[in-house]
Amino acid sequence: MPFSIGDLFWIFFILMALLPAIRQYRLEAVRVRLIQSLEKKRGTRLITLIHRQESLSILGIPISRYINVEDSEAVLRAIRLTPDDMPIDLVLHTPGGLVLAAEQIARALQKHKAKVTVFVPHYAMSGGTMIALAADEIVMDENAVLGPVDPQLGELPAASILETVQLKGRERVDDRTLILADIAGKAMTQVADFIYRLLVEKMPPEKAREITELLTSGRFTHDYPLTCEQLTAMGLPVCGELPAEIYALMDLYPQPPQRRPSVQYIPLPYSREPGRNGQ
Known part of the structure; x- marks a missing residue:
């Protein structure tokens, strides 16, 4: 049966x-x-918590991601399906998200009886840092960063609200600001208590209190990048060498395509030996 131009148009549109x-x-x-290959190589359960924009819908509309309750439910389910004697690897790449969801994930990782390793190839800020602190080992790329975990009330840092009322x-100040200050004080106490409980199992109480104060008191802006060197100076055992498969896995979580790439390079490892790289 012959196709009309209209039929061909609709077939093309559907495809x-x-x-x-x-x-x-x-x-x-x-x-x-790739996940199965890395699990077999390390003898672990590998979980990924990666938040990037991806063209997930049929129409290709980019969707921004952050840690939410759906993430915590999925991670808790994966941990529940993991035997107590099997180590867990978690690939973490996130700007943060809901405190409730991050605390649930961190608490579940802390309770897991076998070793928990968190891999941070690029960044794990805010709630991502909270989750990383629950691990037995944090392995970061040398240029990767974590961030402060001071609570935020909407777009306002809790520490800044309290500082404004004090000044x-x-x-x-009006009643609404006083109410925000009351909530901010409670939020800072709750987050500090939780971070302290995560750290005190790994280090002396005095050191745990010191690191908790640095991360939760609002000393830094919420998006301040804490490097490997700074975290090591604080007393946190971080950094190391990420498996090559982690970088390969990150390549499989692409940003939505753009007409003009903002970063471009030839994706091959180069050698400095004469005569190589086509030179």
């Missing part, structure tokens, strides 16, 4: 609409194979 879903399915399959005086 173009399904193409992103097909690409996503193939990408998921490659990820699973102006309680009698010179």
Whole structure:
């Protein structure tokens, strides 16, 4: 039966609409194979908590991600399915998210009886740092960073709200600000208590209190990058060498394509030996 131009148009439209879903399915399959390979190599359960923009919908609309309750439910389910004597590897790449979800994940990792290793290839800020602190070992790329875990009330740092009330005086601020200050004080106490409980099992109480104060008191801005050198100076055992498979896995979580790439390079390792690299 001959096809009309209209029929060909609709076939083309349907294929173009399904193409992103097909690409996503193939990408998921490659990820699973790489995860299984790394699990077999290390003898662990590998969990990924990676938040980037991906073209997930049929129409290819980018969706921003952060730690939420769905993430905590999925991670807790993966931990529950892991035998007590099997180590867990967690690949962490996130700007942070809900305190509730991050605390649930951190608490579950802390309770796991076998060794827990967190890999940070690029960054794990805020709630991501909270999760990393629950691990027995944090392995970071030499240029990767963690961040402070001081609580935020909406877009406002809890520490700054308290500082504002202290500077102006309680009698010179409105009721809403006083209520925010009360909530901010409780939030800072709760987060500090939780971080201290994570750290005190790994180090002396005095050192745990010192690191807790640095991370939760609002001494730094919330997006301040804490490098390997700074974290080591604080007394946190971080850094090390990430397996090559972790970097390969990150390549399988791409940002949505752009018309003009903001970063471009030839994706091959170079040698400085004469005559190599086509020179």
